Amino acid sequence: MKFHSAQNTAEIIHGDCLEVIPTLKDGYAMVIADPPYASGGGGIREKQRSTSDKYGIDSPRFADFEGDARDQRSWVSWMAQWMSAARSKCIDEALIAVFTDWRQLPSVTDAMQWAGWLWRGIVVWDKVNPRPQLGRYKQQCEFVVWGSKGTIPPNRDIGVLPGLYSYSMPAGAKRLHQTEKPVPLMCDLFTICPARGKVLDPFMGSAPAEEAALITGHDVTGIEVTGHYFNTSAKRLRDFCG
Amino acid sequence: MKFHSAQNTAEIIHGDCLEVIPTLKDGYAMVIADPPYASGGGGIREKQRSTSDKYGIDSPRFADFEGDARDQRSWVSWMAQWMSAARSKCIDEALIAVFTDWRQLPSVTDAMQWAGWLWRGIVVWDKVNPRPQLGRYKQQCEFVVWGSKGTIPPNRDIGVLPGLYSYSMPAGAKRLHQTEKPVPLMCDLFTICPARGKVLDPFMGSAPAEEAALITGHDVTGIEVTGHYFNTSAKRLRDFCG
């Protein structure tokens, strides 16, 4: 399914990214990913809880999403698999940026390197208003582990990018997914992507990255396995493209 | 060597923390550590460079510090060893906080857990003005991996602590060590330590943590292996205690 803004195209595909990615044409300049964190709890019982129960706060407003019930070992190898598949569809100077929380950060850096990407750093997303925790430090930040397929060419016209971004979680009716990322944050992250470079997003969710890619002038391919959220994304992009 | 503020005592010891820690009395409520990161490079050549050369910029202003030349495997097991030794001198509800950069963050979380500590989160230190890097995200933050020996009792009277702190690197003549941490940052981190709880600092450097501990009302034991920096710390604490 395709949506067109003034200059760019967003294509969205309903399916499992491990099956869909091999069918794509290559030429991607950036991979952006917000995979299920699978970190809601240590034991098998926690993994079996629904995502809206694990990550929801008071009343479950959101449909459950898939892929969050893997145990730690299989989660890491699965992460490495899709990162490897995505890498094979990328140009040599491509970049990758993967969201994670503190619990899975070490596993994400492992998986990224197993998949052949060069790990280059950690960008911090300050969520500004996280849930307070009495008597301990708040988990105020999430992290974007980023890397590249090969060397990054110098002297691109993008200046110096921040390593810390502060944006509140999307709130209220505008929020369409439990773990939706702010569109302005996604726009900022795309600053590192070469002008007009194609973007691949294997975990579309409610499509904030697709909206941001169109805003910043990139073609984008989004993949989503959960039917409910694929439909949510289609509606969002239909509305956005007017 | 001991220094006394109005209410508290700082004891500083010259030696290798792995040898010194077993000689200490127990009863510590918090371990704070800023170990050598050993992340200056992947190969043996990088490890052999002096710390002032690796981490300093143009003209080396600071004396070199020891312990930064371990390779990755031995660095991790060494980290686990001192964390384990420190843990055995702690009370059941003790806390630990360890500084690291992005490169070593996954290894620090491994070592902390190998040593028996419960890993509880990542506190982010925003350095505000890191060196800019053209065409990529800046490495703007360092990280404090924190955990506890056992459960953390609820309802301690410290309210909710931030998970993100912004402080510039100490600058100018006040800065006594290449990698010195800001005293206000150290003071903020000690907010989680129970009132009058004893603090252990195995990598004293130029003693910003010792100064912060006295300011916030804690007895503290600092250990430093490099003679030059032991003397620097002694002078700093002598001046501070008047």
Next chain:
DNA sequence: CCTCTCGATGAATCCATCT
């Protein structure tokens, strides 16, 4: 005492050039 300008600095990274 406050404001302004100017200069110096940084737990960096990359690459061309030697050995």
Next chain:
DNA sequence: AAGATGGATTCATCGAGAG
């Protein structure tokens, strides 16, 4: 051919010193 060395780059912030 592989490993070691040295130099260039970048800009927000801080501090010193002048006005």
